[in-house]
Amino acid sequence: MTDYNFAYLDEQTKRMIRRAILKGLAIPGYQVPFASREMPMPYGWGTGGVQVSAAVLTPDDTFKVIDQGADDTTNAVSIRRFFEKTAGVAVTEATVDASVIQTRHRIPEQDLRSDQILVYQVPIPEPLRFLEPSEVETRKMHSLEEYGLMHVKLYEDISQHGAIATAYAYPVKVEGRYVMDPSPIPKFDNPKLNMAGIQLFGAGREQRIYAVPPYTDVVSLDFDDYPFEASKADHACDLCGAEDSYLDELIVDDAGGRMFMCSDTDYCAGRRKAGCIGAQGVPYQEDVA
Amino acid sequence: MQTTTLMGGFVNAPLDSARAFRQIMTAVAQPGIINDAVGATPPAPLSVAAGVVLLTLCDPDTPVFLTAEFDTDDVRAWITFHTGAPLVDAAKASFAVGSWGDLPITDFAIGTSEYPDRSATLIVEVASLNPEGAELRGPGIKGKATLSLPETAAFQQNTALFPLGLDFVFTCQNRLAALPRTTKVNAIKVS
Ligand SMILES: [Zn+2]
Numbered sequence A: 001m002t003d004y005n006f007a008y009l010d011e012q013t014k015r016m017i018r019r020a021i022l023k024g025l026a027i028p029g030y031q032v033p034f035a036s037r038e039m040p041m042p043y044g045w046g047t048g049g050v051q052v053s054a055a056v057l058t059p060d061d062t063f064k065v066i067d068q069g070a071d072d073t074t075n076a077v078s079i080r081r082f083f084e085k086t087a088g089v090a091v092t093e094a095t096v097d098a099s100v101i102q103t104r105h106r107i108p109e110q111d112l113r114s115d116q117i118l119v120y121q122v123p124i125p126e127p128l129r130f131l132e133p134s135e136v137e138t139r140k141m142h143s144l145e146e147y148g149l150m151h152v153k154l155y156e157d158i159s160q161h162g163a164i165a166t167a168y169a170y171p172v173k174v175e176g177r178y179v180m181d182p183s184p185i186p187k188f189d190n191p192k193l194n195m196a197g198i199q200l201f202g203a204g205r206e207q208r209i210y211a212v213p214p215y216t217d218v219v220s221l222d223f224d225d226y227p228f229e230a231s232k233a234d235h236a237c238d239l240c241g242a243e244d245s246y247l248d249e250l251i252v253d254d255a256g257g258r259m260f261m262c263s264d265t266d267y268c269a270g271r272r273k274a275g276c277i278g279a280q281g282v283p284y285q286e287d288v289a
Numbered sequence B: 001m002q003t004t005t006l007m008g009g010f011v012n013a014p015l016d017s018a019r020a021f022r023q024i025m026t027a028v029a030q031p032g033i034i035n036d037a038v039g040a041t042p043p044a045p046l047s048v049a050a051g052v053v054l055l056t057l058c059d060p061d062t063p064v065f066l067t068a069e070f071d072t073d074d075v076r077a078w079i080t081f082h083t084g085a086p087l088v089d090a091a092k093a094s095f096a097v098g099s100w101g102d103l104p105i106t107d108f109a110i111g112t113s114e115y116p117d118r119s120a121t122l123i124v125e126v127a128s129l130n131p132e133g134a135e136l137r138g139p140g141i142k143g144k145a146t147l148s149l150p151e152t153a154a155f156q157q158n159t160a161l162f163p164l165g166l167d168f169v170f171t172c173q174n175r176l177a178a179l180p181r182t183t184k185v186n187a188i189k190v191s
Helices: A011-026 A047-056 A072-087 A136-143 A148-161 A187-193 A264-275 B015-027 B048-057 B073-083 B153-160
Strands: A061-067 A100-104 A115-119 A172-173 A178-180 A198-203 A208-212 A219-221 A248-251 A257-263 B064-066 B095-099 B121-126 B134-135 B145-147 B166-174 B175-179 B184-188
Touching: A011 A047, A011 A061, A011 A198, A011 A208, A011 B015, A011 B166, A047 A115, A047 A198, A047 A208, A047 B015, A061 A072, A136 B048, A148 A208, A187 A219, A198 A219, A219 B184, A257 A264, B015 B048, B015 B175, B048 B073, B048 B095, B048 B121, B048 B166, B048 B175, B064 B073, B134 B175, B153 B184
Parallel strands: A061 A100, A100 A115, A115 A198, B064 B095, B095 B121, B121 B166
Antiparallel strands: A172 A178, A172 A219, A198 A208, A248 A257, B134 B145, B134 B184, B166 B175
16 A cells, blocks of 8 residues: 555546536636646645646556756756656656656757647736736637737837837747646747647646647747747757757856857757767767766 | 445556556546546446545545436535535535446536536547547647547537536446537538
């Protein structure tokens, strides 16, 4: 006997979350309310994503957790260990080997397959929240497809900055119906929301679950004269030389020297293993244990 | 209480239901695919797959409607014992079990414009389930898929209600497929 339930949550809670996931998949982009449970970690640690993972995982899964693209942050390591212990899953850092990936703020660079599931940790699920604080009102706006305010906000960006300044959590329209917050991923990742994998979004504090099935039409909101652009730093990765990946910028010394590197650490390592070297990179060597 | 009532549940509920849910979820996420559903042995006329779906998703919070064919003492007792789900009229049901022609599809909850999720899921017992027949398009489907459906008109009408509507799980022996409200259905003309 173990001291905890499989995947931590009790069966009735998992059933409730599972039903919400199915409704989310049936109504892509619509935020399904659910009764969030206390998890043995603070809200900022992605308790919504953790609850969705708990409802989805089986002991046959191989689980990966990324935090801003990295597998080795405290947050990612804790969540990975949590499910290793409570659900008996295998764990991996390799995107291609994972059957379920929980993520905070990134979509892996490697295209996902139809047998992979991506679980997002979501802080604020309501894309209209910063325009309208009332839940009653935003629910009404979604029901009436009243998304004019969102376009006004984006257009104000253009008139003030000459471009849409929103760089993260850039709103999308799902299957021509619901406007959805893709969680605070960089807008560089938005085109990847059209994928073969199953995407599930969990917001713990706000008690919402939503979903995007595979091959679902996800469009970033834009204007004919200001089309959406999936921008990134105009640079190549200094470690692996990738020009197609999302980059983090690091100040590396007191003289203000900087370095760009792939935010997706597995992608970068994979390229370096394959022999790719960036401007400040060195040939890849396996970590000495 | 008959012995059949006590039997036929999941042997290891947490693991069996986790595996069963994956089969149900991937079927809903990819309409047209047919998945195995095993681990339950419900009383006839319930199929194994219908039993698995009930055990995985139903509990005291989800009222269940049974058509006359399935509304037997054995089935009622089994559902009540293993899930605790109340058995109710179609209008109040979160889930329903029946053969296609018997389900009163206009009586079920289709959700509200503000809460389209407050809608029923129908478990439709079918005599055969094959990847051929009606043509399916929509979310979860790369291009198109095909699935044997009992008819097409009712599903077209249901899709027209989107974002409201019913969601369907088709069960046949130990296999299942799903048709969420997003799937656009077209009959393939036989030449
Ligand atoms: Zn790199």
